[in-house]
Amino acid sequence: MPAAVSHEEPRADDDLLARIAAGSQGALSELIARHGRGLRVFAARYLGNASDAEDVVQEVFVTVWKQAARFDPARGRASTWLYRITANRCIDQRRRRALRSFIGLDDIRDEVASPEPDAEATTAARQELAIVRDGLARLPERQRMAVLLRAVGDLDIAAIAEVMGGSVGSAEQLLVRGRRTLRDHLAMAAADRERKSS
Amino acid sequence: MTRDEFERTRRRFGDTVETWPAPFRQQALALLANEAGPEDDPDAMLDRLVLEAALGDGDDEALARKVLARIDSGRNATRPSLLPRFLLAPAGLAACAAAALLAVTVAGYQVARLRDDLPDSELLALASGAQLSDVGAADMATDPTEEDSL
Numbered sequence: 001m002p003a004a005v006s007h008e009e010p011r012a013d014d015d016l017l018a019r020i021a022a023g024s025q026g027a028l029s030e031l032i033a034r035h036g037r038g039l040r041v042f043a044a045r046y047l048g049n050a051s052d053a054e055d056v057v058q059e060v061f062v063t064v065w066k067q068a069a070r071f072d073p074a075r076g077r078a079s080t081w082l083y084r085i086t087a088n089r090c091i092d093q094r095r096r097r098a099l100r101s102f103i104g105l106d107d108i109r110d111e112v113a114s115p116e117p118d119a120e121a122t123t124a125a126r127q128e129l130a131i132v133r134d135g136l137a138r139l140p141e142r143q144r145m146a147v148l149l150r151a152v153g154d155l156d157i158a159a160i161a162e163v164m165g166g167s168v169g170s171a172e173q174l175l176v177r178g179r180r181t182l183r184d185h186l187a188m189a190a191a192d193r194e195r196k197s198s
Numbered sequence: 199m200t201r202d203e204f205e206r207t208r209r210r211f212g213d214t215v216e217t218w219p220a221p222f223r224q225q226a227l228a229l230l231a232n233e234a235g236p237e238d239d240p241d242a243m244l245d246r247l248v249l250e251a252a253l254g255d256g257d258d259e260a261l262a263r264k265v266l267a268r269i270d271s272g273r274n275a276t277r278p279s280l281l282p283r284f285l286l287a288p289a290g291l292a293a294c295a296a297a298a299l300l301a302v303t304v305a306g307y308q309v310a311r312l313r314d315d316l317p318d319s320e321l322l323a324l325a326s327g328a329q330l331s332d333v334g335a336a337d338m339a340t341d342p343t344e345e346d347s348l
Binding site: 136182 | 210211217219220221222223224241244245246247248249250251252253254256258259261262264265266268269272287288291
C-alpha cells in the first residue's frame with residue numbers, strides 16, 4: 001500500500017498564483033523556477049519526447065498566465081492543478097502525435113535520451129537507471145502517468161486520482177501495477193546480466 | 199543531488215526542505231536519507247530510482263524566457279483561427295466525416311430524384327391522354343388492348 005506523502009503545504013505557490021492573476025510576470029518566472037523542472041521531467045518521460053515535453057510545458061505556463069485567476073486554493077494544491085493541466089496537455093499532444101503518425105505526417109520516436117543499458121556506462125548504478133528508463137517507456141500509458149506523478153511530482157494517491165480524473169482506488173491500482181511491472185523489469189534485467197556474466 | 203547542489207537549492211528555496219517544490223524536495227530528502235542510512239520502504243526506494251532515472255537536462259531560465267516571449271507574442275499577434283486546431287481534434291475529424299457522409303447522402307438522393315423524374319412525368323402525360331413518343335413509352339403501349347383500356 002503506497003503511503004501518502006505528508007509535507008507542509010507550500011503556500012508560496014498560492015501566493016504566486018494570486019500575483020500572476022494580478023498580472024505579475026515576475027511571479028510567473030518564479031513559479032516556473034519552482035515547478036518548471038518537475039513538469040518538464042514528467043512530460044518528457046510520459047511522452048518519451050523531450051521536444052514535445054518542452055512545448056507542452058511552455059503551453060502549460062501560458063495557460064497558467066491566462067487562467068491563474070481560476071485557481072481556487074480551497075479546492076486543492078497548486079502543484080496538483082499544475083500537474084493536472086500538464087497531464088491533459090500531454091494526453092492531447094499524444095493524440096495529435098498519433099493522428100499525425102496515422103495520416104503519415106510524422107512518426108512517433110522516443111527522443112528522450114534513453115541509451116541502451118550496456119552502452120550508457122559501465123557502472124552498475126547507471127545501468128540500473130537506464131533499465132528503469134526502459135521499463136518506464138514500456139509501461140502502459142496510465143500506469144506510467146501514475147508512477148511519474150508519484151515519483152516526479154511527489155503527489156499522493158488522492159492528488160494522482162484528481163490529476164488523472166479517476167477514483168482514488170483506480171489511481172492506487174495503477175500505481176501498484178506500474179511499480180510491480182517496473183520491479184519485474186528490473187529483476188529480469190538483473191537476471192539477464194547475471195546469466196551473461198556467468 | 200550532491201551536497202553542493204543541496205546547499206545551492208537551500209539558498210534558493212529556504213531552509214525547510216519539506217516546502218521545496220518537487221522534484222527538488224525528493225532529491226534533497228533522498229540525499230538526507232542516504233546520509234542517515236539505507237531506505238527501508240521498497241516503494242520509496244523505487245520512487246527515488248524512478249525520479250533519478252527520469253531526470254534530464256533542462257534550463258529553467260530558458261524555459262521562463264520562452265514562456266514570457268510566447269505570452270508577449272500572443273499579446274501582439276491577432277487571435278488565430280480555431281479551425282485548424284478544431285480539425286486536428288478527434289471530435290473535429292468526426293464532425294467532418296459526418297458532414298461528408300451527409301453531403302454524399304443528399305447528393306445521392308438528388309441524383310436518384312433526377313432519374314425518377316422522367317418516368318413520373320411521362321406517366322402523368324399518359325394519364326392526361328397525351329401521345330407517347332419516346333421508346334420507353336412505346337414499349338409500354340405495344341399491346342393495343344392496353345392502349346384502349348387507357
